[in-house]
Amino acid sequence: MTTTWTMLPVxxxxxxxxxxxxxxxxxxxxxxxxxxxxxxxxxxxxxSAVKQGxxxxxxPWTAAGYAHIAEGTSITMRRIREVMQLxxxxxxxxFSTEDIVEQTSLTLEEWRSACRNIRKRLNAEFxxxxxxxxxxxxxxxxxxxxxxxxxxxxxxxQLYVALSAAxxxxxxxxxxxxxx
Numbered sequence: 001m002t003t004t005w006t007m008l009p010v011x012x013x014x015x016x017x018x019x020x021x022x023x024x025x026x027x028x029x030x031x032x033x034x035x036x037x038x039x040x041x042x043x044x045x046x047x048s049a050v051k052q053g054x055x056x057x058x059x060p061w062t063a064a065g066y067a068h069i070a071e072g073t074s075i076t077m078r079r080i081r082e083v084m085q086l087x088x089x090x091x092x093x094x095f096s097t098e099d100i101v102e103q104t105s106l107t108l109e110e111w112r113s114a115c116r117n118i119r120k121r122l123n124a125e126f127x128x129x130x131x132x133x134x135x136x137x138x139x140x141x142x143x144x145x146x147x148x149x150x151x152x153x154x155x156x157x158q159l160y161v162a163l164s165a166a167x168x169x170x171x172x173x174x175x176x177x178x179x180x
Contacts, residue, residue, distance in 0.1 A: 005035040006048050047153035051094060055164045058146045059130035066174040068126060069144055076121050079106055079114035080144065084171055087145055087161060091168035096150070097158040115159060118143060 003026065010018055023033035069077055069084065082104050086095065095103070100111050122129050122141035129141040146164070150157040163171065171177075 043154045065128045076117040087163040088168040088171040091165040094162045
């Protein structure tokens with residue numbers, strides 16, 4: 001069994017204890033207690049932390065909010081619903097703009113249009129949507145999925161979207177799907 005390493009930001013006061021716990025478990029598996037320099041790259045670890053941090057920080061949508069999307073009739077909400085189906089079928093997997101176009105029926109312009117119009121729709125029709133409490137988007141409605149820029153993860157500058165496992169489960173329950 002080969003170990004795949006990932007970055008996990010932890011409180012500094014817990015780092016030594018957690019480092020020792022990981023080392024102990026790795027020794028019990030007869031695996032190295034730390035990655036070799038060739039096994040990880042700083043950018044890969046940072047990108048992994050950015051992705052997980054984005055999923056973890058995102059205020060969650062409620063089942064009622066997702067039901068509102070599932071029942072939405074506007075062109076924007078129909079497009080968002082199609083993307084939600086894809087994301088919910090693959091929790092915590094990140095999809096680029098290119099991936100969305102390849103794996104849904106949306107064209108590039110349709111996806112971009114949905115992204116341009118979603119904020120207006122959320123503000124006008126989704127009072128139940130959570131609001132960012134602080135930071136760059138403080139006071140703005142939270143999109144129904146997690147969004148990051150490719151620049152943030154050192155890849156081609158596209159929009160990347162994902163759903164956490166919990167949010168995917170909520171969507172699947174509301175939308176009446178099993179993640180397929």
